[in-house]
Every structure is written in structure tokens, then in C-alpha cells.
Amino acid sequence: MAICSYLNFLQNDLPELLEDVPLSDVQNMWFKNYGCPAHYIRPIREYLNEEYPERWIGRLGPVLWPPRSPDLNLLDFFYWGRLKDRVYTKPISTLDELRHRSTQAAKIFGKLWLW
Known part of the structure; x- marks a missing residue:
């Protein structure tokens, strides 16, 4: 199930990947979430709101990122x-x-x- 996999990634794998990043950087980090349907369901948004309050970009997030946006970085x-x-x-x-x-x-x- 993609939803569980993505939430599992956010809760378990991402913190492990960020272990070597200085705490001050992590605390000031913004999370950019793409418009995939599995990335904007309520449990995902609730988790991101808890972990990255007002610091995440995505569909239905505090900073909107439109689905299928042509704005690539x-x-x-x-x-x-x-x-x-x-x-x-x-x-x-x-x-x-x-x-x-x-x-x-x-x-x-x-x-x-x-x-």
C-alpha cells in the first residue's frame, strides 16, 4: 500500500537520512511534498503539520504546490x-x-x- 509506505518513509527512513545533518539545519528545513495522491492524504498532511509546522510545501499544505506543476527545480x-x-x-x-x-x-x- 503506497500510503503506508510513504508514511513509513517519512516517519522512519527520512529521520535516519537526516541524522548527519546539523540540528539547526533540520529545525529550519522546509519539506517539499509533490502532488502524488498518496502524498496529500490526511495522515500524511497531519504528520507533516506536526513535524514541519508551517514549513512544508505541497498540495493542501501551508504553502501550496499545485498538482502537476511545470515548475521544476x-x-x-x-x-x-x-x-x-x-x-x-x-x-x-x-x-x-x-x-x-x-x-x-x-x-x-x-x-x-x-x-
């Missing part, structure tokens, strides 16, 4: 494409391998991005 065009190119250089057989490759690619590409 730089990450939509460049970063994710480059990251996927590095991760999928050869077939992936396990979830752990996917996580490892994604983490390594983000570290390598993040350094290049900041440079």
Missing part, C-alpha cells in the same frame, strides 16, 4: 539524473547494495556539487 533536471547514472552503472541485486551505492554516489557527487 534544478534537482529535477540535473542532480537526480547524475546520481542515478552513478548508482545504476551495473545491475543491483539487493536493497543493501542499492543503499550503499546511493550513499556513495551522494557523497561523491555532493562534494562535486559543493565545489
